[in-house]
Amino acid sequence: MEQKTVLTLEEIYQPIQDRLPAVESKILEILTTANPLSSEVIHYFFKAKGKFLRPALVLFGASFGKHLPESAVLTAAALEIFHSATLIHDDIIDSAYLRRNLPTVHAKWNPQVAVLVGDYLHDKAIGAIFDTKSEQVIAAFLQTAGIVCDGEILELNEKNNFNLKEETYFTIIERKTAALLATCLESGAILGGLEIERALSLKRFGTYFGMAFQIMDDCLDFMGQENEFGKTLGADLQAGVLTLPLIRLIALLDERGKAEIFSKVKSGLDSAQLGDLVLLLREHGAIDYSIQKAREFTDRAALELSVFSDTPTRRSLEALLRYVVERNR
């Protein structure tokens, strides 16, 4: 009966649902350009709806306050644009060809277009954040942008490192994923006028939630159907990125077992070999172990909500924690 308590994203977003269309319009407004190529790429990219998680978190953060100001909508749009810029660049870096069930920008056009349109989105996101006129939000965002990039460079530096430690993996995902999700909640809280202590609780919630979110994302890379997840299965590993399930498996194997995995991965896995690897991950409980880690983070996140009274927004954030460890896409 546990399943019953897992709501859909649409249900979870209910308290802020009425503001999301304004965020969507704001995104296209910010990105309006006379440049036909940019315009084509932008409309293509945003046509495929993502989870809109970052805008939702900004709005949730703000809706703990007495009012939900227009600047929260602007910030929500800006952070989704920033996130999109990083996705477009990430897909070049990971040579991914599928995102949200559509060819990636660098696959449909070319890496050059992906570099520049990513840069353009990046610039426009920062411009929009600046338009909030909130020094705190601007400062938080600029710091986070550097951290996200730093996390991605760290990840790149650790590619094909089969001795990657869990600790380093956690540092990478905290920077590349959790930092931005934390800033979404923090920015929303600042704009909603929350006291600093409560804004910091939400920021920590965002960090823990983000860690769980990324761990589950990495588990999903080894689970489910290709079209269901909307990305290429095993894509991380094919790109040389080691994630928690594999780090755990490697820690459990003897030298011969490790050597076997290394040589297979290095020569590139075909889908049969990928299937074998997934079986091995399951046999050794590496997926379950990772999901358990994700749950530990959602437990810590849940504790941060204890300072808030039992409002629909708090209940949504709690539901989001359940969603993230149960989701299959």
Next chain:
Amino acid sequence: MEQKTVLTLEEIYQPIQDRLPAVESKILEILTTANPLSSEVIHYFFKAKGKFLRPALVLFGASFGKHLPESAVLTAAALEIFHSATLIHDDIIDSAYLRRNLPTVHAKWNPQVAVLVGDYLHDKAIGAIFDTKSEQVIAAFLQTAGIVCDGEILELNEKNNFNLKEETYFTIIERKTAALLATCLESGAILGGLEIERALSLKRFGTYFGMAFQIMDDCLDFMGQENEFGKTLGADLQAGVLTLPLIRLIALLDERGKAEIFSKVKSGLDSAQLGDLVLLLREHGAIDYSIQKAREFTDRAALELSVFSDTPTRRSLEALLRYVVERNR
């Protein structure tokens, strides 16, 4: 005897020379990171000294004022970092393997590293601009960042377009090159406390200077020795980017001549064919025509200086105009 009036950059920079070391230190200070890969790439990139044109223009702009504030040094560093970020991304886009006589970042490491380190520099530059606390400078910079990117996307969109119009070429170079040089002078002027009218004169000077600078850069792509220019000869064309000399040549050729050029360029030019093309450009006066256009822009730039009294800074900017049309690297 004309040659005598062409000063070296070092001579031209004399009025602001004593502040340049502070800019260099500031760049490395802004980019300090615990990330070993980022740090390695950053030190490698900035070890090869560029012309430092953008920092010099910021300082020149500021030195027309009564004082040269510390924020001008910060802005000079930030704009050089921003420019470096665009160079690192450009080199991916143009598949260039040589910059400042050293392998480019994407050639020495890989395109992935180049994408991310470019993003990192981009973020750090914006953070530094924000630290100036000057709303005008921040707004000018953010607008320009968008314009630069837009110009690059436009250029990319026009790649391999053998019917590219001069007018479109001028729009591209105004955005991708001149806009940032203009913003350097404008930002310096704002921080130096100049009246708005004088700041705008310097901004226009920067635009015209920037147009001339890019036209000459494009001419140099077909001139001189590979190692002297520090870049690959004919690199623009090999990457499908049509610049003024070729646009002019194509305008002068008959249909058969055009068709011949198209087919040669499309199949990739070897160095003998590149040599033939250079001869053809010279025979048709396409290089001279382009240099003449550059001179028209420097003439317009010079006029903008008429509102300033005859100070060492003004004389340096005038010398810079002569330098740009006479330079060979």
